[in-house]
Amino acid sequence: MANRLASATSPYLLQHAGNPVHWQEWGEEAFAEARRRDVPVLLSVGYAACHWCHVMAHESFEDDRVAEVMNTGFVPVKVDREERPDVDAIYMNATTALTGQGGWPMTCFLTPDGDPFFCGTYYPRPQFLQLLTAVGEAWTERREEVLRSGSQITDVISRASASTPVNALDDAALTDAVTTLRSQFDAVNGGFGTAPKFPPNMVLEFLLRHHARTRGADKPDADKPDDALAMAQQTCEAMARGGMYDQLAGGFARYSVDAEWVVPHFEKMLYDNAQLLRVYLHLHRATGSALAERVARETADFLLADMRTPEGGFASALDADADGVEGLTYAWTPGQLTEVLGEDDGARAAEVLSVTDSGTFERGTSTLQLRSDPDPQWWTEARQRLLSARAERPQPARDDKVVTAWNGLTIGALAEAGALLEEPRYLEAARACADFLLATHLVEGCLRRTSRNAAVGTAAGVAADYGNLAEGLLTLHQATAEPRWLEAAGGLLEVALDRFTDGSGGFFDVADDQVSAGQLITRPKDPSDNVEPSGQSALAEALLTYAALTGSTRHREAAERAVAAAGAIARQAPRFAGWTLAVAEAVAAGPLQVAVVGDDGGELIRTVRRSDSPGLVSVAGEPDADGVPLLGDRPLVDGGPAAYVCRGFVCDRPVTTRQELERALTAGGPR
Known part of the structure; x- marks a missing residue:
């Protein structure tokens, strides 16, 4: 036998193609060989940007x-866990059930x-060798015990995927979720919990949507909307400045x-940046924050x-590493800043960026923080010089496989950024990505x-791929009024x-045929939202x-059922149901539909796009555009532009001015 990874499409698998280990890809051939040789399968799961995966490999x-x-x-x-999330x-369910924790490798x-x-x-080499010996002995000497244990573990994780009772998320449940999040909020540093601290992407979106829906509500807990916004603002600023x-x-x-x-795990993930682009975009829309707009633009760029x-x-x-050293590309010493910028500007940059003699990271180096805004003219020049110097350093490797779900998130984020920030580059990138995926x-x-490299893999799409790509296409449809995106999303759904x-x-x-076709022992189902939307909440x-x-x-009822199916986890642990809660806010606030006709890039379109109602959808185009239901039966008014504000396709009379449209969006509109 020999290593069989040379023809893999995954960069992570290709990283191991030169190992003396006789690796195979997941599939029936590997299990057939295990049965023929009467030996266990040793499954190792990781991903290309994983630091400890590299350590164990070396x-x-x-x-x-x-x-x-x-x-x-x-x-x-x-x-590759990103290629085969199923x-x-x-x-991973088995690992956490047996050990109480999980991780990669x-x-x-x-x-x-x-x-x-x-x-x-992860196992260091000496412990790993001991483990291999112990497992081999158990397989040879205590076979019945091993088989019985494996069967019991499979039964446990299979039961975990069983149907769960529905629990609708009403207004009280959404308010309670904010209260629970407040109890877990780090009021000093922003975010939730302690170290390590992950960006709470979907929870932030829920908080912004909750604020938008309940703003100005006449209720005893009238402070709750501001509480939600305050948590989102503080967390976003802390992350952006650290x-x-x-x-x-x-x-x-x-x-x-x-x-x-202060100190990151340096890998940069597409799904994080797509989600955070949208969060900062929405924070800017809600508050006018210049910091949020800058971060949104820089992240899109x-x-x-x-x-x-x-x-x-x-x-x-x-990757987190460059030349095998974590953070090598990104960390600085005061001397390195001086070398690039000169003595005076180097000292100024060290103060502005919190780069100290002792260092905030490792080996006397510091990560770059920007705890306050420096003089913009000075910073623009200094930043470019530092970035040019950094480009000469060893650079992290890039995992260049294209994941459907994460690209769906990116299409949606760039399409919305292009529309709200009026930046055609972002919109064109979203279009090109959508064309490529389809x-x-x-x-x-x-x-x-x-x-x-344009060669599609063999692994079937999972629920998150269908949900996130469909949502990205629907956002692109709203930004462009092109019917093809709506049609494609409908087919995926x-x-x-x-x-x-x-x-x-x-x-x-996974789809109904994947347990047998994918050599899976059970059909996984996890409604929790962790670092990205679950397949269920994405759909x-x-x-x-x-x-x-x-x-x-039919589609709205299916959406409401899916939200209710995750209601229990949303009530018990809102930090792990952020996207479900965000969707529940849209259910509670909508549907609010706005059609703008005859206003090519004008005031009415901008007014609609400034609205942050979670239940709002909008399309702007010509009256009765083919394939665009929202524009049907929406004539111009006196030959000029008009906006139609509808709730459940029951529409107010059309409005023609910004002031009328703002009133219609916020107060139910004129009759």
Whole structure:
């Protein structure tokens, strides 16, 4: 046998193609070999930007002695968790059930039928060798015990995917969620909990939507809307001014290792930056914050400059390491600043950017923070000089596979940024990405999960791929009034409704044929929102938006059922149901539909786009445009532009001025 990863499309798998380990990709061939040789499968799951994955690879998988033990006693299988989130979800559930925690690299030992009987994460070389010996002995000497344990673990994780009772999220539940979040809020540093601290992307969107929906409400808890906005504002400012945000090139790292947002884990993930672009865009819309606008623009520019692939898609991640050293590209000493900027400007930059002699990171280096706004003219020049100097350093590797779900998030973020900031570059990038995904990732009517260098992978799309791409296309439709995006989104949602529903209102993570076709021991379903929307909440948002744009009660009812199916977790742990709660806010606030006709880039369109109602959808174009339901039967008024504000396709009389439109959007409109 030999290593079989050379033909993989995943950059993570290709990183291991030269290992002496006889790695195989996930699939029936690997399990058939395990049955033939009567040995366990050793499953190793990670991703290209994972620091500890690299460490374990260097320590163990590149070591001939370790490889010999692995090859002799096991069938080694390597999985990219971003390419196969279904496999990752199943065995991460097993890992957390057995150990109480999870992480990557994930190391699982499976029977030839796929049942996990021992799981863990990173192991240093000596412990890993001991573990390989112990597991091999258990398989040989205590086979029945191992098989029984694996079967029991599979049964436990299968029951966890069973249907859950529905629990609708009413106004009281949404208000209670804000109260719970306040109790977990870090009032000193922003964010939730302690270190390590992840950007709460979807929770921030929920808080902004809750503020928008309840602003000015006449109720005893009238302070709650301001409370929601205050938490969002403080967290966004703290993240943007700390070391987790790239003060030179824009874009956010994956998380902060400390509670103060000073030192990041340096990898940059596409899904984080797409979501945070939208959060800062919405914060700017709600408050007029110049900081939020700057961060939104810089993050969008980072996506276009550093993450875009030649085909028009967006790469998955930038690595945490460069030349094997974490943060090497990004950290600075005062002397390095002086070397680039000169003595006076170097000292000024060190003070502005919190770069100290002792360092805030490792080896006497500091991450760059921008705790206050410097003189803009000086900072623009200094920033560019530092960025040019940084470009000469070793650069992090890029995982350039294109993930459908994350590109869907990016399409939506860039389309909305292009519309709100009136920046055509962002809108054109969203269009190009959507064209590429529909041409490459949509195969015989169904989505594939990934592609690389325009070659589509074999892994089937999961629920999040359908939901996030559909929502991105619907946002692009609203920004452009082009019917093709609405039509394509509708087709994706039909597949999801047909092949992913669980019978109780929720959605499985994989389609109905994937347990057998994908060599899966169970059909995973996780309604929680962690670093990205769950498949269920992503589909709920897309279904709700599609319903508002088309008037489809079937899609709205499906969206409401999906929200209710995650109601229990949203009530118990709102930090892990941020997108479900955000969708619930849109359910409560809408549908609010606005059609603008005959106003090519004018005042009426800008007024609508400044509205932050969570239930609002809008399209601007010519009257009765083919394939655009919202523009049907919407004539000009006296030959001029007009806006139609509708609730459930029941419309107020058209308005023709900004003042009338603002009143119609906020007060129910003139009759």
